Amino acid sequence: MTGNNIQLDTKGRLKHFLTIEGIDRSLFIEILDYAESFAAVGERAVKKVPLLRGKTIANLFFEPSTRTRTTFELAAKRLSADVLNLNILSSATKKGETLLDTLQTLEAMHCDMFIIRHPNSGAAHFIASKVAPHIRVINGGDGRHAHPTQALLDMFTIRKHKPDFTTLKVAIIGDVSHSRVARSEIHALSVLGVPEIRVIGPRTLIPNDIESLGAHPYYDMNDGLKDVDVVMMLRLQRERMRSALLPSEYEYFKRYGLNEEKLALAKPDAIVMHPGPINRGIEIDSKIADSERSVILQQVSHGIAVRMAVMAMTMGNRSGETQ
Amino acid sequence: MTGNNIQLDTKGRLKHFLTIEGIDRSLFIEILDYAESFAAVGERAVKKVPLLRGKTIANLFFEPSTRTRTTFELAAKRLSADVLNLNILSSATKKGETLLDTLQTLEAMHCDMFIIRHPNSGAAHFIASKVAPHIRVINGGDGRHAHPTQALLDMFTIRKHKPDFTTLKVAIIGDVSHSRVARSEIHALSVLGVPEIRVIGPRTLIPNDIESLGAHPYYDMNDGLKDVDVVMMLRLQRERMRSALLPSEYEYFKRYGLNEEKLALAKPDAIVMHPGPINRGIEIDSKIADSERSVILQQVSHGIAVRMAVMAMTMGNRSGETQ
Amino acid sequence: MTGNNIQLDTKGRLKHFLTIEGIDRSLFIEILDYAESFAAVGERAVKKVPLLRGKTIANLFFEPSTRTRTTFELAAKRLSADVLNLNILSSATKKGETLLDTLQTLEAMHCDMFIIRHPNSGAAHFIASKVAPHIRVINGGDGRHAHPTQALLDMFTIRKHKPDFTTLKVAIIGDVSHSRVARSEIHALSVLGVPEIRVIGPRTLIPNDIESLGAHPYYDMNDGLKDVDVVMMLRLQRERMRSALLPSEYEYFKRYGLNEEKLALAKPDAIVMHPGPINRGIEIDSKIADSERSVILQQVSHGIAVRMAVMAMTMGNRSGETQ
Numbered sequence: 001m002t003g004n005n006i007q008l009d010t011k012g013r014l015k016h017f018l019t020i021e022g023i024d025r026s027l028f029i030e031i032l033d034y035a036e037s038f039a040a041v042g043e044r045a046v047k048k049v050p051l052l053r054g055k056t057i058a059n060l061f062f063e064p065s066t067r068t069r070t071t072f073e074l075a076a077k078r079l080s081a082d083v084l085n086l087n088i089l090s091s092a093t094k095k096g097e098t099l100l101d102t103l104q105t106l107e108a109m110h111c112d113m114f115i116i117r118h119p120n121s122g123a124a125h126f127i128a129s130k131v132a133p134h135i136r137v138i139n140g141g142d143g144r145h146a147h148p149t150q151a152l153l154d155m156f157t158i159r160k161h162k163p164d165f166t167t168l169k170v171a172i173i174g175d176v177s178h179s180r181v182a183r184s185e186i187h188a189l190s191v192l193g194v195p196e197i198r199v200i201g202p203r204t205l206i207p208n209d210i211e212s213l214g215a216h217p218y219y220d221m222n223d224g225l226k227d228v229d230v231v232m233m234l235r236l237q238r239e240r241m242r243s244a245l246l247p248s249e250y251e252y253f254k255r256y257g258l259n260e261e262k263l264a265l266a267k268p269d270a271i272v273m274h275p276g277p278i279n280r281g282i283e284i285d286s287k288i289a290d291s292e293r294s295v296i297l298q299q300v301s302h303g304i305a306v307r308m309a310v311m312a313m314t315m316g317n318r319s320g321e322t323q
Numbered sequence: 324m325t326g327n328n329i330q331l332d333t334k335g336r337l338k339h340f341l342t343i344e345g346i347d348r349s350l351f352i353e354i355l356d357y358a359e360s361f362a363a364v365g366e367r368a369v370k371k372v373p374l375l376r377g378k379t380i381a382n383l384f385f386e387p388s389t390r391t392r393t394t395f396e397l398a399a400k401r402l403s404a405d406v407l408n409l410n411i412l413s414s415a416t417k418k419g420e421t422l423l424d425t426l427q428t429l430e431a432m433h434c435d436m437f438i439i440r441h442p443n444s445g446a447a448h449f450i451a452s453k454v455a456p457h458i459r460v461i462n463g464g465d466g467r468h469a470h471p472t473q474a475l476l477d478m479f480t481i482r483k484h485k486p487d488f489t490t491l492k493v494a495i496i497g498d499v500s501h502s503r504v505a506r507s508e509i510h511a512l513s514v515l516g517v518p519e520i521r522v523i524g525p526r527t528l529i530p531n532d533i534e535s536l537g538a539h540p541y542y543d544m545n546d547g548l549k550d551v552d553v554v555m556m557l558r559l560q561r562e563r564m565r566s567a568l569l570p571s572e573y574e575y576f577k578r579y580g581l582n583e584e585k586l587a588l589a590k591p592d593a594i595v596m597h598p599g600p601i602n603r604g605i606e607i608d609s610k611i612a613d614s615e616r617s618v619i620l621q622q623v624s625h626g627i628a629v630r631m632a633v634m635a636m637t638m639g640n641r642s643g644e645t646q
Numbered sequence: 647m648t649g650n651n652i653q654l655d656t657k658g659r660l661k662h663f664l665t666i667e668g669i670d671r672s673l674f675i676e677i678l679d680y681a682e683s684f685a686a687v688g689e690r691a692v693k694k695v696p697l698l699r700g701k702t703i704a705n706l707f708f709e710p711s712t713r714t715r716t717t718f719e720l721a722a723k724r725l726s727a728d729v730l731n732l733n734i735l736s737s738a739t740k741k742g743e744t745l746l747d748t749l750q751t752l753e754a755m756h757c758d759m760f761i762i763r764h765p766n767s768g769a770a771h772f773i774a775s776k777v778a779p780h781i782r783v784i785n786g787g788d789g790r791h792a793h794p795t796q797a798l799l800d801m802f803t804i805r806k807h808k809p810d811f812t813t814l815k816v817a818i819i820g821d822v823s824h825s826r827v828a829r830s831e832i833h834a835l836s837v838l839g840v841p842e843i844r845v846i847g848p849r850t851l852i853p854n855d856i857e858s859l860g861a862h863p864y865y866d867m868n869d870g871l872k873d874v875d876v877v878m879m880l881r882l883q884r885e886r887m888r889s890a891l892l893p894s895e896y897e898y899f900k901r902y903g904l905n906e907e908k909l910a911l912a913k914p915d916a917i918v919m920h921p922g923p924i925n926r927g928i929e930i931d932s933k934i935a936d937s938e939r940s941v942i943l944q945q946v947s948h949g950i951a952v953r954m955a956v957m958a959m960t961m962g963n964r965s966g967e968t969q
Binding site: 053055086097101104105107 | 393
């Protein structure tokens with residue numbers, strides 16, 4: 001996809017944040033390092049910095065989401081921006097307005113940034129290719145394509161526990177085929193130099209071309225989890241359980257759910273990750289979710305820090321404007 | 324309507340903003356001039372002024388609206404006010420509380436201003452006549468009666484391109500009968516001294532008494548658009564297309580939609596306006612909507628500036644209070 | 647219920663605010679006195695104090711409510727906190743996430759305080775017993791159990807008119823059985839030393855064990871209102887009118903609605919209270935609701951002041967943190 005470069009300006013700096021593809025290692029590390037400074041903000045008594053004061057950030061959610069929308073909203077507020085929550089499903093598009101007219105209207109209202117969540121793959125790219133030069137676009141998840149801030153927060157979390165990516169074995173478990181999270185994770189792990197990326201799931205849920213992305217497929221947890229440093233569970237879309245692609249919930253948990261017995265195959269200090277919300281007893285046993293090896297809640301906290309970083313970086317790279 | 328004067332205080336200053344009727348030319352110009360200072364705020368890196376800091380503004384929308392609600396919300400936030408969005412359809416009135424009890428409750432919560440959008444003509448006047456003396460009321464559109472901030476932003480936009488109102492020919496095209504926008508525009512153009520105000524539409528959609536408002540009816544675009552300086556399209560309520568009042572969408576566009584051929588009848592430097600959201604290919608051809616002659620997106624920007632002006636002016640005229 | 651003490655820290659200071667039970671007289675008075683300072687804030691031109699700047703307060707409403715949610719939101723904003731409104735009915739719990747996972751996720755987002763409204767009695771206690779040590783929980787109404795901020799604002803309002811609680815006769819009228827408001831009022835009046843607490847209603851709506859709470863039952867308004875200083879009407883849940891527990895609305899108003907004739911039995915300077923929203927002509931005659939004896943709108947104003955006080959107090963008592 002050649003269009004990925006639209007997320008960089010002519011000096012190679014971050015302009016939009018649409019996908020991990022096209023972000024090189026040094027820029028990726030720069031974002032992670034910048035996010036460190038915001039992780040500290042969440043711990044302070046006054047969790048606010050004035051970086052984006054007087055900016056207007058529009059949350060454009062074409063798909064329902066509480067968690068992602070909330071973390072973007074909190075990230076924006078902690079940067080002192082004004083936030084506009086637009087549930088597009090129930091707004092002007094119903095009145096027959098086209099998407100581009102809606103976007104141009106928001107630009108005319110002097111919005112500075114759009115956070116996009118959309119069921120169609122490529123939606124955030126399309127929007128970024130159409131907006132006025134001063135507008136920044138951040139992809140909050142588009143179809144099966146990408147969820148780049150999720151990959152960012154997960155790499156941030158891994159780095160806290162395993163600082164050297166170049167020695168890691170990482171397994172991603174679940175419905176890889178339908179997961180924008182999995183795609184973005186694989187790209188991110190590759191960029192950061194992880195030598196062994198595994199995906200584990202039923203054959204029906206692992207894409208045929210997965211090796212072209214640099215990941216190795218496993219269809220059995222006992223093989224795939226062996227000696228890994230990081231276990232990344234995917235969320236199971238329970239809606240899909242009813243389709244023919246998946247066995248029953250019970251059967252799924254037995255084969256691909258994470259329990260103590262299976263986790264024992266990983267390295268003794270392996271960490272367990274999940275993008276949330278978790279389905280206890282389906283993807284993951286409660287004992288593990290609540291154990292010290294689980295870093296699931298750290299992921300949530302880091303989600304706000306990395307989103308603050310991406311918002312502040314893209315906005316800071318607007319030519320000719322002083323903050 | 325003698326009740327209009329309730330929008331002025333005893334010194335003739337703006338207290339509420341309910342309708343263009345009863346606003347004289349000098350006050351109208353004063354509002355437009357004041358709005359100029361806010362238009363610049365939208366262009367700044369920090370789009371915020373502290374004029375209404377610590378004030379509480381309640382958006383009381385008894386009718387769905389994304390665009391108008393959003394611009395009022397942004398205007399309030401850029402004035403540093405706190406905003407309360409109340410979707411009245413789903414709130415206390417369902418529990419059997421009367422409208423006046425809801426308003427008194429909001430007053431007791433120390434709200435300072437109500438923005439009212441209501442399906443009944445006269446609702447904003449009624450509310451303004453009942454609130455406590457320190458409360459300000461702004462009409463965000465009431466039934467078929469008025470949408471005065473829309474007229475204000477349109478006059479602001481016209482003045483940017485055609486500073487001398489006393490030489491203009493202006494045409495308003497569409498379903499004039501059901502349009503609160505049209506009524507407010509006609510009043511505003513009259514107040515500002517526009518010598519020729521035309522309305523164009525099917526006979527079924529032009530009120531019989533339109534001449535008493537100072538406008539001349541045309542039933543044919545070819546006659547009505549001739550030599551005009553400003554073309555104001557109205558939004559077509561597509562819901563009404565299904566009723567007997569209107570021909571088919573195709574037929575409507577053929578007769579009253581704006582295309583290049585018809586626009587060629589207007590003055591060469593005529594501007595094209597629309598309150599949005601636009602129905603491309605129904606009221607207006609996409610080529611024109613996206614052309615340099617269209618000032619539709621400027622209208623959106625100016626909408627925030629004039630709403631900031633009206634909010635700040637009415638609030639500033641509270642006796643005995645320092646900002 | 648031994649769990650009540652979880653709302654106090656080891657030094658006996660307010661940590662959560664869950665119920666009136668377990669709050670002693672001196673702490674209760676301390677809260678009321680602190681609320682006095684916030685009552686003045688509502689009257690100022692700039693209705694904001696920076697006490698909770700940079701704090702994040704999450705409104706977790708598992709039950710619909712406009713009035714209570716709005717007053718908590720305004721209280722939080724006037725303390726300069728950031729507010730997150732989560733309608734839990736439509737959010738992550740639908741995706742199969744457990745309540746505790748939702749709470750832990752919000753903690754991981756560095757929320758500082760949860761305002762809980764829940765249909766199950768005990769929900770706020772349960773949540774307070776599970777949250778991390780730095781999180782504060784305020785009960786915005788749980789099932790039939792408690793609505794302690796309502797009791798607080800009502801005591802604040804009574805004190806404005808009748809400063810000496812130890813000489814008062816107070817009557818609470820309506821569906822006492824199903825009312826969390828009534829339970830909290832009775833506890834509050836007891837704590838403050840009110841010597842005579844009466845409850846009035848149909849036998850079907852007065853709990854059998856009411857005397858164990860320190861209140862005396864009356865089934866006839868003419869007996870119960872005699873010589874009282876304070877008349878507290880409860881809101882009638884009209885949904886219940888259709889059940890067998892209650893006579894018709896007409897019949898109810900005739901027997902237990904407050905009109906001038908019945909109010910004449912109370913002391914000449916008796917005040918009339920109602921938690922709102924009121925059903926005119928059902929619980930209360932319009933003449934009385936709008937009379938000088940009604941303090942209903944004062945209750946609304948005081949509701950914001952006492953909620954600001956409780957928020958600021960609980961947050962201020964976080965060990966090792968400077969504001």
